[in-house]
Amino acid sequence: MDWFPYFLQQLINGLTLGSIYGLIAIGYTMVYGIIGMVNFAHGDVYMIGAFQAMIVFLLCGTLGISWVPLQLLLMLVVSMVLTAAYGWTVERIAYRPLRGAPRLAPLITAIGMSIFLQNYVQLVQGPRPKPIESIISGGVSLMTRSDGSFTVQLGWMQIIIIIATVVLMAGFTLLITRTSLGRAQRACEQDMKMASLLGVNVDRTISMTFVMGAGLAAIAGTMVTLYYGNNDFYMGFLAGIKAFTAAVLGGIGSLPGAMLGGVLLGVIEALWSAYFSAEYKDVAAFGVLVLVLIFRPTGLLGRPEVEKV
């Protein structure tokens, strides 16, 4: 069993990374479920969330708040609220006026918005990466290889990320299945015109979807800021593409699917980097996506689309 400790460590790392992908992927999958568009700016909204969390952390230092749980709470809450405002604004400016336009139109505004947000952050916060010292370090040792050459570490930060993701997922599922907002969202997803005839405020529901997606992306951004602690204006691009890949992998439009896809992608990436080559980990991620789509075109948990003629 000499291989097991190393494998376990990679699994833990993959789970952590996958949780973050999953949180971002939810934003993609919900938006896609309702209005059927790929929100390319979502990755950049996540990046803005990370930046805002970082600034809150700096402000905590100035204000003399040094109790770590309070810092964490402030970072999460402030970043969520402010990033949600970005999500709302992006939808209001770039997507709402184009409802009913040709399908490619919102895709182009999404790409334009993505370019705009990246350069906006580059302008107002500078192009250089921002290293930040970690406030939560250490962890527990789970097991040691029999010859003592390798110890499996589970960091506190990894525990927080995984637990937070599980809690958020549970809360979110409740929100979708039990509240009136969730019902309105599901109604819009099935048939937008009918939902609006029955008194659902479609515009508001779609806005709320963007707000929630951005809030979750902000949480992911906060976690990443604390976990890796190196933010730059370009970080949203690859994370966004990976998260969208995760959403497609799990079956787009399905919340558990997004989470499953995210975790799978994270684990595949971690294992591939550990056992094959770190350089080609992205190739592995996209390769898996292509394979899944070829053999199961609707993703792992997606419902097959009914084709209308």
Add this chain to the structure above:
Amino acid sequence: MTDMTLSAGPKAPSPLVEAAKDAVFAAILVFLLSWLMIGYQTQVLQGQPMSYVTRYSDVLWAVFLIPAGRFLMTLTRFDRTLPAVIGGALGFIYLFIPGVLGVLEVPVYGEFFVTVDPLQPDILPFEQPMVNVIFGIGAFFVLAAGLRARRKKTVGAQTLEVREAAEARQARISKNLSSILGPLLIAVALIIPFTPWGDRKLVDTLILVMTYVMLGWGLNIVVGLAGLLDLGYVAFYAVGAYTYAKLSIDLGLDFWASLPIAGAIAATFGVALGFPVLRLRGDYLAIVTLGFGEIIRIILINWQIFTGGPNGLGNIAKIDFFGIPFERNPKEGELAFHTLFGLDFSPVHRIYFLYYVIIALALVTNFVTIRLRRMPIGRAWEALREDETACRALGINPTNTKLTAFALGAMFAGFAGSFFATRQGFVSPESFTFIESAVILAIVVLGGMGSQVGVALAAILLIGLPEVLRELSLYRMLVFGGVMVLIMLLRPKGLLSFRVPTIQLHGKKALPPTTAGAVK
């Protein structure tokens, strides 16, 4: 702004109250957006932990100016247009003109609008002239909204028939415009190097623009005609570029010999990608092509021995005049371009030649596309775009049809890639990022899908304009993204949009304009 809400209550809302409500909402929103991101600039100084500087005045100005504009805009909805016209005009004059002076670094700006004394407040809201320009353009939109509402008041409300007639007129204008503009643009493009403005800088920019026109026309086959959304088009461009680079460096082939090989290899890649993804539709196809583009780029970065890794490949042979080099001092007994034509040597000759080569390549792309549209395969593409199931029922083979579209589109990208390599003399993975694919797709969509002239116009706008506006430096890509969003909002169907099927059942009888289902 444009959404007209029906007043459901018994009492009509007071315009001022409504506008004030909107303004307060906008103020809160702008504060939320700008408080941390603009209010605090983080900075990392050598050897120190991260710190920040505050920029509260920018936040305050934004929180004042944007809601003020929103207030005026809301008033126009209630037919109170005068405040918007006056306010917009004043704001435009106050912000835009000094801002432009500042961007162009006219000395007047330094004398009048910049205060040296820190106690004395600045005359302009923002320190950066470009930010003032951007807010000035915002003021212009307020002004435009006011003027449009005034005109609408005199014309009266539009009925559905009027609007449909207007739309039909628009489409007709677009069509006539493009039939005039097309030959005109080609003529201008051909003679521009001989005009007084045709200096090296302009021709260089035009070469870049034409490369994108060609890429746009190539992608138009895949997206516009066959309706397959391809987000990884740049991969084929990269394949073409690297193919020529390898052929030229390792085998010593020249550009003209490599061109068909590069096209063929790119087309092979197109088929190789097309095969596994044929069963996918719409956005799934988009994400797989995007993944494919990224895979190619990652391989280019990491396959050090073959592709040179992140540093790329240099010393690629420059273009020659069908075997005759552009050299100042040709080898003994050999011709050079300038000796052949009895000219004095000038490095500009090669630039001009490159320019005509890319025009020729682009026109070939255009010609092939237009001809193919009228052939069975082109008809099959368009039919496939409109309804795949019906196509199958009619006996069209979707597999072959899609594969030819992919292969042809990829081939033209391969040609463009070889051209890029010979022009630069250097290729590296940096030139083939996702953003390139996005820009090419944006050119196709912004131009109005399927419109060849529209694609050319969009390329001039999206590629040429940022090149001309080099002074904006940092703001260049910001403006680029903003313009992309704006054009799409103002003209959701593209610059020159008329989607007429190439063939119709009953002669010239007008079909209802199809807007949905452009890409399945």
